[in-house]
Amino acid sequence: MATEPTAEPTAGSAAGSTAGSGAHPAPVLRQHAEDAFAAELAALAAQDDRPRPERWRLSPWAVATYLTGGELPDGTVVTPKYIGPRRIVEVAVTTLATDRALLLLGVPGTAKTWVSEHLAAAISGDSTLLVQGTAGTPEEAVRYGWNYAQLLAHGPSHDALVPSPVMRAMADGRIARVEELTRIPADVQDSLITILSEKTLPVPELGSEIQAVRGFNLIATANDRDRGVNELSSALRRRFNTVVLPLPATLEEEVEIVTRRVGQLGRSLDLPELPGGAEQIRRVVTVFRELRAGLTADGRTKVKTPGGTLSTAEAISVVTNGLALATHFGDGVLRAGDVTDGILGAVVRDPVADRQVWREYLEGVVREREGWKDFYRAAREVGA
Template sequence: MDSPHARGGVVTETQALRPHAEDAFSAELQALAAVDDRPRPERWRLSPWAVATYLLGDTLSDGTVITPKYVGPRRIVEVAVSTLATDRALLLLGVPGTAKTWVSEHLAAAVSGDSTLLVQGTAGTSEEAIRYGWNYAQLLAHGPHRGALVPSPVMRAMAEGLTARVEELTRIPADVQDTLITVLSEKTLPIPELGEEAQAVRGFNLIATANDRDRGVNELSSALRRRFNTVVLPLPASAEAEVDIVSRRVDQLGRSLDLPPAPDGLDEIRRVVTVFRELREGVTDDGRTKVKSPSGTLSTAEAISVVTGGLSLAAHFGDGMLRAGDVAAGILGAVVRDPAADQVVWQEYLETVVRERDGWQDFYRACREVSA
């Protein structure tokens, strides 16, 4: 019998490894739209209040539970949403792993119902990725004309009054970044080959994400930075908040990968988060012992990856219960990025902190085994 993929090649929501936010949470978005009686900016699917509710979570008047997409200060979300309701673009800034991409995607899904108008920033991103390209067969056959023009995601968002996204803006070369200046300030995109310009319609806006911790970062020009309202996404304020974030995302990822839920896995999640926070902040939770920090960021996103990998190990090569041995190798890989310097930091942390901590002997032995 043919597989669903063989019959037409259409990937449905249930087949997609990672559905877009507007598909994965379509029921919540529809429920919010049904009860949302507040004013909506033009071409917005929801009001600013409903967009913030979608991100932060709540129980609606009809009993529908809206799950939190972002766990953090409410004011940060409110400022981000209100920015999109103005003519200012939004820049989500933060260290790696602070959910910038996640928040960007869910904002676009709630505002426009489409989070796919995306430019992924890399060192090789060209102006065409932000402006437009050409169908060269059409160009050679008929010369420059509208039919030969291939719009970028930004150009499409301008034409349809939707929200465009630019991920990792600071990884894009500086001269290409500045392509956005006219788009954001004049809300137009010149097409000199045709002697025309594309004008943005009401509803258009842009969300960019950036961090200044990664290598290969290109600083934004002051002219471009002025076109954005910058919102800084902080690391989780407390260990419990970070445990909650990791638990939620691991549960979502585990279900999408058909991994069985691990009973009592919360204890290992809490230990992973504790290790990451202590090494990140350079001091133990009780404030009594200073520790050295490794070269990596040890972000919440990396903690999610470590625990998800541990669940896979437990499911496929263990008894299904998440244990210290399942997360130890993932922690080692996250901490020791520089084999020379970070290995010393990790060994010192193991011997001075983990070894002496009550109830952590199994974790210490597992980490020692993979570190040997």
């Protein structure tokens, strides 16, 4: 399972609009991975003496270390971006060093997007060559489009061509990313087949083609709950090596992930660390894990499962929102009441069936759990 720590933006970082002449650039809310972790990437590059594939910024070993964390010979600490089996990362990195594209598959909240961003940042130094998959994604987003003013004025030309992120990655030998591949219509998906198999992108209007240079590859992500939406064709699936990102294996692993991410998000939002945080994080994670599994942590009681995913990402959101509530409207201590509203919103997606599941869990499990009386009372007060 991945963790998604975000470095705190600093004044003067690459930013959006400025107000008035001579104004300092506003700090961005979220930096790209290659900017947020530039110091770690530079330290790895300086001490990386292993073979690097052509146009890679780091060796495969260094890329895996960047994602999983470690300490370098000079004492530099590389923070983990992914908490889970290192072997999963090694397989993903190795895939990108071959001629096969990489498909990251998993349930919502397993940080597929985060892992793909960090892989692209470590390999190419640029994680922005991104195609966001939706039901309305056109073929132009994967292949190329046209500047219609130029096209009408002068006809098809290289100046009128608007390259897609994939075309730019091919020309420059970098990593392209496609998010939510199975959300993209099947005919648009299949425009990737020639790109991935022949490593070329024909431009018939110009009688030419773009050939991928060494260093090019593609990372796609897909939600395995989207099966049946726009299934990949067998021809396209063969062009990918699939790596499944699992949910956290243990309670302690998931607590670590949520704690790390909430801490980073809190700093970026100027939220202080509050007393009670560790206890409430453990409670939120425990509730989510038990409802996901349909079984209490001690294995003694079966519980019904709601319709939602109750992912680690949702747990992070619940706790972060709780921190904001405690900071701005509370007494400066993160309490059960600050997180129960968020838990209710995450669990109860179906107002009838899921609410019944939540009530049975509260009365059958939480009510009898030692040390959870405050959580039980807070959950009842928010309408459970």
